[in-house]
Amino acid sequence: MACIWQCQASRWPVVLPYRRGMAAKKRPTPEDTEAARKILLGGLARGAEIFGLMGELAPLHPRDNTFPGEVFLRLAADALDWCGASRADPLALEGLREQFLPECAFRGRQNKKLQYAVLAAAALHGGTEPDLLDEVAWWQTDDFWQYALFAAVAYVRAAASRAGTPVRQACQYLAELQDRPGP
Secondary structure, three states: OEEEEEEOOOOOEEEEEOOOOOOOOOOOOHHHHHHHHHHHHHHHHOOOOHHHHHHHHHHHOOOOOOOOHHHHHHHHHHHHHHOOOOOOOOOOOOOHHHHHOOOEEOOOHHHHHHHHHHHHHHHHHOOOOOOHHHHHHHHOOOOHHHHHHHHHHHHHHHHHHHHOOOHHHHHHHHHHHHHOOOO
């Protein structure tokens, strides 16, 4: 099974094979979580293309698992927190995809999947825990982590734009945030 994405920059589809050889029972480790976050933030900081990042991250995705999607949703929530998005000062979602994911084209159900990932990250930022497994079960595909990646990229770029800083600087802050001890 493969997932096909249309990259507007090249007008050629990008095909990413799922890692069928990886054991379905493999549980992601804390090191896998750290690696997923570092690959995404490091790639965004250096201006890597989303589809290149997806290829780097694919080996971390265990078959039939939402990982590393959860990592990306939490990173997106951190980006919202960093830029000061709140009920009193919300980040507008209108035009988010067009402005911050211009290299991607989504059609039909792809739009709904992206919308779910974007809203799930916002829910995390707001203090609720979305039921990922219940939602993605009906998708009948093993691609949630990819939509969570798109949502994280959009939110990091939007947060940097809102803060008036380069994406590189936002990524640096978010990477440092991970290294700080939690409450």
